[in-house]
Amino acid sequence: MKQYRSIFLSAGVPDPTAKHFMGEGDTAAISALVSALLFVALGRRPIVWGGHPAITPMMWAYAEALNVDYGKWVTLYQSEFFRDDFPEENARFGNVIVTEAVQGNRELSLEIMRHRMLSESSFDAAIFAGGMRGIFDEYHLVAKLASRAAILPIVSTGGAAAALGAEIKADSELNDELDYVALLFNRLSIDPSEPRGGPGF
Incomplete structure (x- = not known):
């Protein structure tokens, strides 16, 4: 039975009040992209x-x-630094990996989490939607630790993903395609008739 490599998702809704803000995101488009991926x-x-x-x-x-x-199909990484802000849904999953926090140091805590997240699996693709400066931090780690992964910044979701798409000169489909379901079936090489719940990892 075939074992598949993972898909990495880097997505978030930009917060204009945050110091690492990189541009407005389209909340509806970010939600639509995540829904399409799922x-x-x-x-x-x-x-x-x-x-x-x-x-x-x-x-x-x-x-x-x-x-x-x-719990079988999604692995969620969180830093201990943000424990007080974990969504209540985290408690329902058996798939949350909580990484070490560095007291008083948000950036170093995130760096530890991201390094583990991107070094503990192998990836076929990395999808970027909306987000802020962390999108670039995760992109650079993907390039270093998962260089075989296809880089898919979804420019229409705005935020840092749009800036990343411009920086790496993303192709026109990633800039213009708004049918995210069709886009992802194509770019992730998944057959729409493939059953769910196969061998996974």
């Missing part, structure tokens, strides 16, 4: 990501609706 890949490819309070509940709801074992 529709296309959940239960078909392992998904690895770093969590976001606005997106974690959506992932949980999708897994419930599709009757997919979230």
Whole structure:
């Protein structure tokens, strides 16, 4: 039975008040992209990501609706530094990896989490949607630790993903395609008829 490499998701809703803000995000487009990824890949490819309070509940709801074992197919990394802000859905999952915090140092705590997140799995693709400066931090780590992964900045989601798309000169499909389901089936090489819940890892 075939074992699949993972998909890395780097996504977030930009906060204009944050110092690492890099541009307005399209909240509806970010939600649509995450929904499309889950529709296309959940239960078909392992998904690895770093969590976001606005997106974690959506992932949980999708897994419930599709009757997919979230704990088998999604690995969620969180830094101990942000424990007080963990979404309540985290407690429902058996798939949360909490990484070491450096007291009083947000950036170093995130660096530890991201390095583990991107070195403990192998990846076929990395998808970037919305987000802030962390999108670039994670992109540079993907380039270093998972150089075989296809880089997919979804420019129409705005935020740092749009800036990343401009920096790496993303192709026109990543700039213009708004049918995220069709885009991801194509770029992730997933057959729409593939059943969910196969061998996974």
